Amino acid sequence: MTDLDKQAIEYCFSNNNLSCIKEIKSQVECIVLYIFISLASVLTVFLNLLVIISISHFKQLHTPTNLLILSLAVADLLVGLIVIPLMGIRYIETCWYFGETFCSLFPFILYTVVSASLGNLVFISIDRYIAVKVPLQYSTRVTTNKAVFCIILNWLCSSIYSVIMLYDAIFSTETLITCYGDCIVTVKFEYVLTDLIVSLVAPCSVIISLYGQIFCVAKYQARLINSVTNVSKSEKKRGKCVMEGSVRRKSESKAALTLGIIVAIHLLCWIPYYILTLTENTAIPPTILYCLIWVLYVNSCVNPLIYALFYPWFRKSVIYILTFRIFQPASSRVNIFTNHHS
Template sequence: MDDTVNYRKNLTVQYCFPGNSASCRKEVRSGPGNILLFIVLSCVSVCTVFLNLLVIISISHFKQLHTPTNLLILSLAVADLLVGMFVMPVKIMQLRDSCWYLGETACSVSLVINGSSMGASLYSLVLIAVDRYIAVSDPLLYSTRITVSKTSLFISLGWSLGLLFIIIYLYLNDHLLPSQIISRCYGECVVSVKHSWVIVDLVLCFLAPCSVILILYSIIFIAARRQAKAVRAVTDASKRHGSANSSETKAAKTLGIVIFVYLACFIPYYISSLSVESVTTSLMVYTVFVWVICLNSSVNPLIYAIFYPWFRTSVKFIVTCRIFKFSSSRFNLLPARF
């Protein structure tokens, strides 16, 4: 009984627009637990924006980092920046009192930004896997096969396809145009996705990219082990054995982190979406699992950038404002080897 009373105190029913008779009722979530949750989620959003901004500034500013691989990391960081800057704050706002105050047009725009940014993030992950696969399988011809111009083209194509897919996806589910959105009351921005399109989304946005990443990274790992064995065969075992084992261990750890984070963030959402006839964004379970997916945008810069030595060096230049010095864009971030 006491728990029920406390819950009702923490969940006060009000109206989104008190002066409008068609206004939705809002559920104001208060209490120490909810306040702590909002603070934590806000910190996650700020950290996501900050980390990805560091990656974007580093790669954009320093000419030494203008390589095909780093362009892919830049694309990933831009997509994740949009998640942290637009998607997460909107989710926090809706979680706070369940109301939408920005109008139907903004509702449609937010859905497009949400879907296209997450889609671009996934596509960038796939391109990074393809890039690393070519670099390992054909290192001698890598520089001729993978160029900055070709990479830029594929990045542009990926963003365009992601945007096109989310527009079609929302249009066919009657959530793209303001005239299509049917709300039960004024002050609502809820998406209900048909089960058939849940299957399409599962195949195109999870199974396909996940399979590509798993297969390519498995091949990369096998190739790395093969190369390590070749090094041991032609060098002094006493001097090189430790280095080779270290390379294998590092490759295994990187592979494990990439696969684990990717699967851990997306599997819960798709399992839950298959268990219902239609996915509705008003469901609390949907909110939780979407936040888990958003966390992938916070972890991505840690996996693909912070583990790179050049990133740690560039952050020092940025934090100390040395990037404002004349010709700072030509600084050598890795004097020993790059």
């Protein structure tokens, strides 16, 4: 090899003869990509941290639904804190600089976070179905303790499922290392097919079925709300009670719609990825593949923006956090709602 060839080739580890060859990118491309990765990571962590602090701090937000949202925010926070930076550096540098051990551990974290996110969406769908279907019985059927139990069960099952799926890749002693600086974790095709069913088809079927019923019920209840607006004076007292129930149903339907948007966006981001796993990425151009994968990761930044758009309580809690008013005495008991039905 001539000196000119040596200058043209760059290695991941220059002092190691078994090092992988590094793909050389232009300086401008690297700077742009690092800025994008940094912004995506910081925004994802910051926005989801606002959600976590809001729900954790304010007593009024300690509801079963918000605890499920909190669990989803934790999963999104882990994406911004671990997945986006590491995958970003791996893509830009085309080398793995985080060691063999973490090369095996990283897919476990990714699988666990993805499974937990989908599990959270299923529980959120069930929660909203009960709230809209039987709003008067919701408080007795769905409690904070039950929500906490579901969250713990969800993360525990997600971790066990990830270990099962990646057992050979993580614990196999026959892993072939082609060169230092590479990180390839292979999963058997039958496991990929199983993951498609367990992590996409099954939860999507449940979520779509529940939200289909939710909107049917919401449409029926909307007709009831319109029918009681013209209540006669002779039935004024009875009409007042009906109106209170109708307003409650309207509030629950609005919350279901908001969370339905979150679920829909989440699934639209993840479905292309799972479809790609079946093709084994052979017929997909690398640029399209990377774009779809990064849509997945950036999706973790979207949920807090939806909360800010639809939930007045979130906007108010953010103001309290950013102005450090949460450190004031008894700030956790402040009325975070602008009105009773926000």
